[in-house]
Amino acid sequence: MASVIVLGLGGSLACSASPETDSVQEIDLCLYSPEQGPDQEQTEMVKVELARDFASRARGLMQRTELDERGGMLFYYLFSERRAFWMYQTLLPLDIAYLAADGEILQIETMEPCGSGDPAQCRSYPSEQPARAALELNAGAFADFGIAVGDYVYDQECQQSPWDSW
Structure with a gap:
């Protein structure tokens, strides 16, 4: 069965409202598994x-007490380089997928909340190779969706990496 998952971001994210989250841009994305092929599509809508x-990258998903099961955040950068994320003031366990310039998923890690008030005590989750973007979802979401390293994050039409049209 093909693993194609459409991820999007909308006002339906179940997160604690704050002025910082009231005007965020939301986009639709497609997670695509080339092993399965587009002829046997299985899609799930998610908002990121x-x-x-x-x-917005520095704030990320800090202080959120809830995240819709199909919600998340896409961190986009103008160029690829090794990236590192941490969980300082992030209350929910998250999965992070580091993405290549063509949208390929290079690495997936599960990140645990850092309970320390000292940011220096929070673990860093570095990418193993240069990444153009990173996608954070609830912990376990990539596995639940059947998405793994080597799969792709595409635009809502499942045609190209989302930033190719920006």
Whole structure:
């Protein structure tokens, strides 16, 4: 059975509302498994927030007490380089997928909340190779969707990486 998952971001994210989250840009994405092929599509709609600027990337999903089971955040960068994320002030366990420039999933890690008030005590989750973007979803979501390293994150039409049209 093909694993094609459409991920999107909408106002239906179940997260604690704050001024920082009221005006976020939301996008639809497709997670695609080439092993399965597009002829046997299985899709699931999910909404993800887009973090394209320094402030939104720095804030990320901090202080959220809930995240819709199909919600998350896409961290987009203008160029590929090794990235590292942490869980300082992040209350929910998350999966992170590091993405290549063509949308290929290079690495998936499960990140646990950091309970320390000292950011220096929070674990870092670095990418093993240069990444153009990172996608955070609830912990276990990629496995639940049947998505793994080597699969792809595409635009809502499941045609190309989302940033190819920006």
